[in-house]
Amino acid sequence: MNSQKTYTVAIAGLGKRGLHHAEAFAQNPRFALVGLCDIDPARMTAAAQQLGVSYTHPDAAQMLTDTRPNVFVFCTLPTIRLEFIQAGVTAGVQLIAYEKPMATSTNEALAITQLLRENGTRSVVSLQHRYGEHYQKVKEIIASGAIGRVHTVYGHATGWMMHMMPHLVDYVRWYNDNVAAEWVVGQAAGKEKFGDVHASPDYVAGLIHFANGVRGIVECGEGAPDVPEVDYWWRKCRIGAQGTEGFAEVLTGGGWRAITRDSNGVISGPGGMDYAHDMTPYVQQIADWLDDPAQVHPCNGESALKGFEIMMAICRSAVQRGKVTLPLGPGEPELEALERALP
Ligand SMILES: NC(=O)c1ccc[n+]([C@@H]2O[C@H](COP(=O)([O-])OP(=O)(O)OC[C@H]3O[C@@H](n4cnc5c(N)ncnc54)[C@H](O)[C@@H]3O)[C@@H](O)[C@H]2O)c1
Numbered sequence: 565m566n567s568q569k570t571y572t573v574a575i576a577g578l579g580k581r582g583l584h585h586a587e588a589f590a591q592n593p594r595f596a597l598v599g600l601c602d603i604d605p606a607r608m609t610a611a612a613q614q615l616g617v618s619y620t621h622p623d624a625a626q627m628l629t630d631t632r633p634n635v636f637v638f639c640t641l642p643t644i645r646l647e648f649i650q651a652g653v654t655a656g657v658q659l660i661a662y663e664k665p666m667a668t669s670t671n672e673a674l675a676i677t678q679l680l681r682e683n684g685t686r687s688v689v690s691l692q693h694r695y696g697e698h699y700q701k702v703k704e705i706i707a708s709g710a711i712g713r714v715h716t717v718y719g720h721a722t723g724w725m726m727h728m729m730p731h732l733v734d735y736v737r738w739y740n741d742n743v744a745a746e747w748v749v750g751q752a753a754g755k756e757k758f759g760d761v762h763a764s765p766d767y768v769a770g771l772i773h774f775a776n777g778v779r780g781i782v783e784c785g786e787g788a789p790d791v792p793e794v795d796y797w798w799r800k801c802r803i804g805a806q807g808t809e810g811f812a813e814v815l816t817g818g819g820w821r822a823i824t825r826d827s828n829g830v831i832s833g834p835g836g837m838d839y840a841h842d843m844t845p846y847v848q849q850i851a852d853w854l855d856d857p858a859q860v861h862p863c864n865g866e867s868a869l870k871g872f873e874i875m876m877a878i879c880r881s882a883v884q885r886g887k888v889t890l891p892l893g894p895g896e897p898e899l900e901a902l903e904r905a906l907p
Pocket residue numbers: 576577578579580581582601602603604607622623624639640641642644663664665690691692693726727762
């Protein structure tokens with residue numbers, strides 16, 4: 565245990581999520597911000613002033629060379645992943661914390677994983693909605709056995725795939741105790757969103773067969789069911805589990821609800837996705853994992869890979885028209901193949 569150590573942190577990408585990370589690390593006494601990086605000088609200067617950090621540089625690799633942090637955080641758009649993982653590994657950081665989606669293809673995700681494994685570098689991926697009180701309550705109800713034997717886990721979101729599906733799949737896996745997925749079948753429609761910075765089919769759906777026999781059902785994008793209780797598009801997610809004696813589900817922007825063996829009708833409670841709330845334990849558990857290798861972070865990169873593979877397998881299935889078994893090996897980049905295959 566190393567509970568008194570202060571871990572140094574350098575952050576690249578200071579947009580919306582970079583600032584969330586910077587503020588959460590700055591508020592935790594176990595961390596000290598030692599470097600900030602953005603290719604946008606105005607953003608970089610503003611963040612440095614706000615957070616009282618004296619070192620800034622527009623080049624992430626140079627920042628890492630100059631500051632040699634324990635933790636490298638990057639919050640760039642999805643196309644910048646492998647090169648920053650490489651930069652972090654080269655600089656010898658202990659842990660890299662970065663944003664979802666973990667990659668834009670299976671090939672990239674496997675290359676990232678290999679680099680991290682070979683160098684013994686830990687990683688976490690920001691799938692932090694799980695810290696919401698409503699997400700936790702649903703997990704607690706399912707784990708207590710109050711809905712009986714779980715046979716189905718499900719998640720849908722009106723936001724498009726590269727935004728929302730990493731979240732959906734991760735929490736669906738969690739509600740099924742992170743049991744391995746064996747195969748998926750998927751379908752997709754629409755090409756408009758391939759031009760977006762989160763390049764995706766407009767709509768995508770997948771069935772997941774988990775090793776314990778539980779069925780996963782996920783869908784997102786235009787055509788996924790609305791969640792009328794919630795007003796803002798990316799909070800319109802419904803994620804939960806059905807069992808032999810009831811169900812429990814979370815609405816990202818609208819609390820939780822359940823029927824259990826003993827509830828005598830619907831029970832419900834509060835909760836709404838809140839970045840400041842969720843980032844606090846996410847960051848604390850990074851300190852806990854650095855202190856003690858046995859306290860593996862729930863958002864660890866190996867777990868994120870399992871979820872990412874499910875999402876990419878759904879895309880492969882939409883191209884190949886059949887079951888895709890997991891784990892995945894390298895192959896044609898999924899998004900390019902899917903864009904070409906869709907009418
Ligand atoms: N976990 C969540 O809840 C959540 C929520 C929103 C977004 N995200 C993810 O966070 C990531 C970033 O999203 P955002 O909304 O913060 O984007 P953003 O556009 O607000 O910020 C990205 C920042 O990266 C900077 N940048 C680009 N290239 C760079 C480079 N080479 N070096 C340094 N900085 C560079 C940009 O100038 C910008 O300031 C995306 O992958 C997105 O999917 C996650």
